[in-house]
Amino acid sequence: MDLSEAVACCSPLVAEPLSAEHSVELARVFKAMGDPVRLRLLSLIASHAGGEACVCDLTDVFDLTGATISHHLKVLREAGLISGERxxxxxxxxxxxxxxxxxxxxxxxxxxxxxAAVAR
Amino acid sequence: MDLSEAVACCSPLVAEPLSAEHSVELARVFKAMGDPVRLRLLSLIASHAGGEACVCDLTDVFDLTGATISHHLKVLREAGLISGERxxxxxxxxxxxxxxxxxxxxxxxxxxxxxAAVAR
DNA sequence: TTAGTACTTAGATGGCTGTCAAGCTAGACG
DNA sequence: CGTCTAGCTTGACAGCCATCTAAGTACTAA
Structure with missing residues (x-):
């Protein structure tokens, strides 16, 4: 099952119990957001001018090596939360x-x- | 800083970069949701009749020991996502x-x- | 009080994960 | 071609985490 697909078809948590399969996919996304560095990366990218950010912009913010930032970006990418383009x-x-x-x-x-309201 | 407080005062991710402090608190909550068992527990509780569920109702659903379920409930409780009462x-x-x-x-x-719309 | 049920806590363990150093790839520029 | 910069990958390692068993606590019932 594709990740975004799984998230898309999940009912609200309060509506009905989550199936075992859905919970695994949903948890993967939340887990990706369960790290301070990744959350900051996400908000840095999301709030950056033009809606996109270069990796070099992101690396300077943290006291971490490029390898670590690259790793976190990969986790976010594999969770479907961001997409990268060279x-x-x-x-x-x-x-x-x-x-x-x-x-x-x-x-x-x-x-x-x-x-529906948001889509309008 | 209290957890719910931290979450409450966070601006949307896309509005501005998350501060280091806020990201730590927010990440703690998402991390708590970053496990399939905990997500299912959350939805089981939320969707249960009366808006509450007994631990015994929850334990039967999983192929896990009561100790493990208890551990997950503690994580959810410490994240501020649920509250328990004897x-x-x-x-x-x-x-x-x-x-x-x-x-x-x-x-x-x-x-x-x-x-604001939801509150109405 | 003794036994029983419903959780919770403590300790142990195997697996996962955040981090770094080192090395690698892709493109730009001579 | 060679070299520089930007970013990714690999391998290693320390710390964290999900899970279990075993023991402890809280309440009920006889």
Missing amino acids: RGTWVYYRVRPDLLARLSAVLVPGSAIRD | RGTWVYYRVRPDLLARLSAVLVPGSAIRD
Whole structure:
């Protein structure tokens, strides 16, 4: 099962018990967000001008080696939370707002209505 | 800094870069949700009749010892996601929807407006 | 009080994970 | 070509974590 797909079809947590399969996929996404460095990376990328950020912009913020930042970006990428693209020398990352919105919807009841409102 | 407090005052991820302090507190909550068993526990409790569930109801669902379930419930409790109360022989847990709503708001832009709408 | 049920805590253990150093690949520029 | 910069991968290691067994606590019932 694809990750974003799994998240997309999950009902709100309060609506019905999560299936074992869905819980595994959902947990993978939350686990990816369960690290301070990765959360900051996510918000740095999301809030950066143009909606994207170069890895060099991100590395300077932390007191960590490039290898570690690269590792965290990979975790976020494999969770479907960000996507990366090489343009010349640099690699740019951007968040995937659709997945964030779906995650957000899973956390609160009545999300279907709210999602429709957001789509408008 | 209190956990729920930290989550409450976090702006949406896309609005501005998360501070190092906020990211640590937020990550603790997401980390608690980053496990399939804990996610299922959360949804079992949230979707249970009356908004609360006894530990014995939860233990039967999984192929795990009571000690392990107890451990996961403790993690969820320390993250501020659930609260437990003993009534007689049994212990009942319920979710704290306020924290879930705030978490949800952190994930999407324009949450302040949407929160106001939800509150009505 | 004794026995029994419902959790919780403590300790142990195997597996996972965040981090770094070192090495590697991809592109830019002579 | 060679060299420089940006980023990724690998391998290693210390610390964390999910799980179990065994023991402890809290309440009920006879």
